[in-house]
Amino acid sequence: MKENSVILATGIIGLAGCGPEGKEIKKPNIVLILADDMGYECIGAYGNAVYKTPCLDRLASEGVRFTQCHASPLSTPSRVALMTGKYNFRNYKDFGYLDKNEKTFANILKEAGYATCVAGKWQLNGKSHPDKYRDWPDSTRPFHFGFDEYCLWNFTEPDKSNRYAKPVVTCNGEKIATDTADYGEDIFTDFIIRFIDKNKDKPFMVYYPMALVHEPFCSTPSSPDWNDVSTRFVNDTSYFKDMVAYADKMVLKLVNHLEKLNLLENTIFIFTGDNGTLNRIYTPMKDGRIIRGDKGNTTDGGTHVPLIVYYKNHFQKKVSDALIDFPDILPTLCDMAGVVLPDSFITDGKSFLPLLEGKNYTEDEFLYLYYSPKWGPWKEKQFIRNKQYKLYSTGEFYHLEKDLLEKNPIPIEKMTEEEKRIFRKLENELKKYLQMQK
Numbered sequence: 278m279k280e281n282s283v284i285l286a287t288g289i290i291g292l293a294g295c296g297p298e299g300k301e302i303k304k305p306n307i308v309l310i311l312a313d314d315m316g317y318e319c320i321g322a323y324g325n326a327v328y329k330t331p332c333l334d335r336l337a338s339e340g341v342r343f344t345q346c347h348a349s350p351l352s353t354p355s356r357v358a359l360m361t362g363k364y365n366f367r368n369y370k371d372f373g374y375l376d377k378n379e380k381t382f383a384n385i386l387k388e389a390g391y392a393t394c395v396a397g398k399w400q401l402n403g404k405s406h407p408d409k410y411r412d413w414p415d416s417t418r419p420f421h422f423g424f425d426e427y428c429l430w431n432f433t434e435p436d437k438s439n440r441y442a443k444p445v446v447t448c449n450g451e452k453i454a455t456d457t458a459d460y461g462e463d464i465f466t467d468f469i470i471r472f473i474d475k476n477k478d479k480p481f482m483v484y485y486p487m488a489l490v491h492e493p494f495c496s497t498p499s500s501p502d503w504n505d506v507s508t509r510f511v512n513d514t515s516y517f518k519d520m521v522a523y524a525d526k527m528v529l530k531l532v533n534h535l536e537k538l539n540l541l542e543n544t545i546f547i548f549t550g551d552n553g554t555l556n557r558i559y560t561p562m563k564d565g566r567i568i569r570g571d572k573g574n575t576t577d578g579g580t581h582v583p584l585i586v587y588y589k590n591h592f593q594k595k596v597s598d599a600l601i602d603f604p605d606i607l608p609t610l611c612d613m614a615g616v617v618l619p620d621s622f623i624t625d626g627k628s629f630l631p632l633l634e635g636k637n638y639t640e641d642e643f644l645y646l647y648y649s650p651k652w653g654p655w656k657e658k659q660f661i662r663n664k665q666y667k668l669y670s671t672g673e674f675y676h677l678e679k680d681l682l683e684k685n686p687i688p689i690e691k692m693t694e695e696e697k698r699i700f701r702k703l704e705n706e707l708k709k710y711l712q713m714q715k
């Protein structure tokens with residue numbers, strides 16, 4: 278079980294102040310990008326054979342690429358865990374809703390002197406349950422959660438617009454005019470760039486929860502048939518590869534702008550995904566496998582997401598198989614910013630900054646997930662796993678290296694002695710989490 282984190286500012290990033298020669302040390306800027314419905318298999322650096330992601334591949338090769346990062350298999354549960362640093366049994370109340378009593382990483386970093394911004398997909402006001410959360414049209418909620426500025430799709434409007442061509446977008450409380458030539462992701466990145474320009478002389482934190490690559494699967498401005506307006510509103514999986522490529526293009530757009538401003542060497546990029554890819558997407562891999570997305574389900578195809586962390590000329594280039602989950606993000610961001618969390622702040626994660634810096638870091642032996650979707654056909658599940666085996670609270674035990682799709686649970690009478698030992702160890706750890714919920 279992870280201990281509640283007490284964050285200590287260490288190493289090259291450290292607290293703002295004076296360095297060894299009396300020079301002021303500026304806190305690093307942070308850009309956290311969360312792709313929507315993009316499993317790990319969508320990125321070339323993870324072995325993808327068909328989608329083009331040259332920018333992300335470069336950041337992965339020059340930064341730290343994690344091969345065992347796992348999220349909740351559904352959007353809102355992941356986002357709530359990511360933003361608050363807590364397991365869902367503590368604070369996930371409804372799909373599309375973040376409890377106003379919670380404190381996010383933006384609240385914490387803003388208090389530490391960071392300028393903060395969110396752009397893209399919010400989906401946390403409670404508009405999925407308008408009778409229950411009657412204040413869902415409240416356009417000030419991002420401010421409440423610590424963001425100085427925001428630019429968000431389908432935020433306080435009752436209609437469900439296409440998130441791509443002609444999106445409904447609200448920026449800092451005002452709905453902006455769009456037409457069919459406007460593409461949501463370009464609106465969001467242009468907004469982020471303007472925010473960076475205004476705040477380039479102070480530390481800033483950008484949270485960019487992308488609209489891409491969630492369905493509908495439509496043409497992008499870089500697609501060959503974008504000029505056929507009808508393709509901007511269809512739902513055709515043949516456009517998925519274009520959407521992945523456009524997500525990569527948006528990352529490159531931000532990287533290039535920071536380089537232009539001479540800010541890249543003082544900016545930490547973190548790229549991940551909120552859950553696995555949709556189950557209609559089949560992705561060919563370089564090793565010959567074809568991976569089907571499994572969004573909504575707790576198999577590897579639903580929880581396994583990319584995690585790339587890049588800090589030019591600072592972090593060691595490496596590939597890590599350390600088990601990382603979304604509650605780890607908040608304490609890591611705080612550690613990067615030199616923020617010490619008070620003992621009263623509950624977080625279920627721990628900072629992996631020491632791993633990024635090549636310092637002493639004790640990897641977690643286990644990863645736990647509480648999943649209560651409160652949406653769609655999926656049921657509540659809980660599991661604990663290590664790198665090879667997974668145990669559900671209902672008793673199903675899987676050898677993931679041999680049964681990644683979880684088709685054949687191992688009955689106790691067929692377990693080897695080593696598997697029985699692992700089963701008992703996982704079972705004892707899982708009991709601790711179940712006890713925490715009582």
